[in-house]
Amino acid sequence: MKISRRYLLLIVLLFLTGGLLGGSFGSYLNDTRENLRKLEDAFLLINRRYVDPVDPNKVAEDAIDGMIESLDPHSSYIDASAFKEVEESFRGSFGGIGVWFQVLDGDTARVVSPIENGPSEKVGIRAGDRIIAVNDTSVIGVGEDEVMRRLKGPIGTQVEVRIYRLGLNQPFNVLITRDLIPLYSVTSSYMVDELTGYIRINRFAQSTYAEFVQAIADLQGQGMGRLILDLRDNGGGILQSAVAIVDELLSGNDIIVSVKGRNVPDEVYAAGHPGRFETQPIIVLTNHNSVSASEIVAGALQDHDRALLIGQRTYGKGLVQNQYPLPDDSRLQITTARYYTPSGRLIQTPYERGDRETYLEDKLERWIEASRDPEGYVSQIPDSLKFSTTHGRTVFGDGGITPDHLVFADSLRSRILHALYGGGLFETFRLWFEANEQVLRATWEDQPETFVRDFSFSPTQWHALWAAGESAQVPVTFVPSDPSPDGLQFTHDALMENEDILQLYFKALLGRQLYGSRVAVPLFNAIDEVFQQSLLLWPEAQELALFSR
Numbered sequence: 001m002k003i004s005r006r007y008l009l010l011i012v013l014l015f016l017t018g019g020l021l022g023g024s025f026g027s028y029l030n031d032t033r034e035n036l037r038k039l040e041d042a043f044l045l046i047n048r049r050y051v052d053p054v055d056p057n058k059v060a061e062d063a064i065d066g067m068i069e070s071l072d073p074h075s076s077y078i079d080a081s082a083f084k085e086v087e088e089s090f091r092g093s094f095g096g097i098g099v100w101f102q103v104l105d106g107d108t109a110r111v112v113s114p115i116e117n118g119p120s121e122k123v124g125i126r127a128g129d130r131i132i133a134v135n136d137t138s139v140i141g142v143g144e145d146e147v148m149r150r151l152k153g154p155i156g157t158q159v160e161v162r163i164y165r166l167g168l169n170q171p172f173n174v175l176i177t178r179d180l181i182p183l184y185s186v187t188s189s190y191m192v193d194e195l196t197g198y199i200r201i202n203r204f205a206q207s208t209y210a211e212f213v214q215a216i217a218d219l220q221g222q223g224m225g226r227l228i229l230d231l232r233d234n235g236g237g238i239l240q241s242a243v244a245i246v247d248e249l250l251s252g253n254d255i256i257v258s259v260k261g262r263n264v265p266d267e268v269y270a271a272g273h274p275g276r277f278e279t280q281p282i283i284v285l286t287n288h289n290s291v292s293a294s295e296i297v298a299g300a301l302q303d304h305d306r307a308l309l310i311g312q313r314t315y316g317k318g319l320v321q322n323q324y325p326l327p328d329d330s331r332l333q334i335t336t337a338r339y340y341t342p343s344g345r346l347i348q349t350p351y352e353r354g355d356r357e358t359y360l361e362d363k364l365e366r367w368i369e370a371s372r373d374p375e376g377y378v379s380q381i382p383d384s385l386k387f388s389t390t391h392g393r394t395v396f397g398d399g400g401i402t403p404d405h406l407v408f409a410d411s412l413r414s415r416i417l418h419a420l421y422g423g424g425l426f427e428t429f430r431l432w433f434e435a436n437e438q439v440l441r442a443t444w445e446d447q448p449e450t451f452v453r454d455f456s457f458s459p460t461q462w463h464a465l466w467a468a469g470e471s472a473q474v475p476v477t478f479v480p481s482d483p484s485p486d487g488l489q490f491t492h493d494a495l496m497e498n499e500d501i502l503q504l505y506f507k508a509l510l511g512r513q514l515y516g517s518r519v520a521v522p523l524f525n526a527i528d529e530v531f532q533q534s535l536l537l538w539p540e541a542q543e544l545a546l547f548s549r
Helices: 005-017 023-049 056-069 080-089 144-151 208-221 239-247 293-303 356-372 374-379 415-421 426-444 448-454 459-469 492-497 499-515 517-525 529-535 538-548
Strands: 076-078 093-096 099-102 109-114 130-134 158-164 172-177 179-182 186-191 196-201 226-230 255-261 267-270 282-286 308-311 319-325 331-340 386-388 394-396 476-479 488-491
Touching: 023 056, 056 076, 056 331, 080 144, 099 144, 130 144, 144 158, 186 208, 186 517, 196 208, 196 517, 208 239, 226 529, 226 538, 239 255, 239 293, 255 293, 282 293, 282 529, 282 538, 293 308, 308 529, 308 538, 356 374, 415 488, 415 492, 415 499, 426 459, 426 499, 448 499, 448 517, 459 476, 476 492, 488 492, 492 499, 499 517
Parallel strands: 196 226, 226 282, 282 308, 476 488
Antiparallel strands: 076 331, 093 179, 099 109, 109 130, 130 158, 158 172, 186 196, 255 267, 255 331, 319 331, 386 394
16 A cells, blocks of 8 residues: 555654554554545535635635634644744834734733833733724734734834723723834843842843843842842743743752653753852742743742742743644644643643633633632642642642732722723823923933932823813713712822822823833832832842752
8 A cells, every 4th residue: 555755754753753652553543544534525525515615725724723722722823924923023123013912712812911112001001901903993803913914014103902901991092103113021120229129021032031141230230139020911932031041040950840741752941050140039020911931930939949929820821832834834833741840830720621711711710819818819729739849838739820929909009099000090191191292301301310300290280180181081080079980080089198109100101101111110110019018028038048048
């Protein structure tokens, strides 16, 4: 019997990888050939016999999508044009609105994180926002490649995006000017005080390790003796970059992460060379938008008692995807293995195969449950999901990385601050800034240090800002008492009681417009409850650092 070249290649590959041996090989080959023949026959029958003309490419891609849907929530098919854009996004710069987003099956485009100093960040787009329309055309249920195509365009042109934000009753429109997007991953580094350095990483790209090492060197040159590593809203990325950064913080040959799969060799990544910051105290900040590679970093540092973790439980994406090229330059991105932390915790949140909707709903329910009662949430985790760190501390499994201190800022905020931090008051600022931009730039441009030290809202500016809010899509209004729970209505007392925080937040927004994140991030951190809470926990972080000396 003559075997076609494609089946001969399959036989060779299976023997080379040790995938099948003995009698089971023949059975597997027969089953594979029969199923491939079934798919081929169905494809040909549809194209030749169906009553209306069909697009063969679409039929093939729909068939692939159908196979992918029965797998895990993160395996996907990337068509050729979308793959080209993905490659472009990891090379350096591209034209667009400056967001990382993902579309899970049948869902809307969810913003993973806005790119620092990009157009979307400047107009107030936040991690977790849902893009539901582009230029008045719905993108609900539309694939990632099509959403990206609609968002991208010539630099300098504008696109109107309709946003749904959790916690707001109504969607709102944002006009964004497309620009060339700088793709830096270390988006902020500065000295908080004479001893404390701060580094924020928003993703792990090819350049991240070099950026991180440079930031460490710069801060050590300014006297840094302890580090806050901010991984909140970090969308993940390249494993090797994450491993290299952990290696700078761990001593010896400690394990960083293990990779285990069915048909791939198990791999163990470990520290291997002297690092630049191996013994000093470290605090790591995480939230529910800390994904994948950022979870590897957080999990490794926690398991080795190298850092104190503060914030929220991470996203729980611990599946290894490999990309396999298809003949038309499209790609199958399928899960081949799982990530495990050094203590043996599986990073991936549990899921039922083929049920992505429930997977996302469960994540939201877990986050809500933990935010309402952090201590109760931890106490109900069963013993089977408890693990021990290198020096005997208890850490928790069941997907994601649970911090040592769960801090949910929303539970600490008044209603007006909840609206502020949730982005509900951004349009108020935007309208005021657009009306006063020319004067503000003429007064403060190229004076960042003076701005940070001296700027404050005059009574006239403060009144004008809230007057602008009255004409927003969702008007901001104030009443003596009994504000409506719907919309953005608050009492005059609430405004007075929270005026200091409100003014500093709007000052941070103004600083971002004038100077970018280098000025804005320290101002935001000054009123960030999780960040401020971390500054009170240095004694505990210093105790952990003693294990490394």
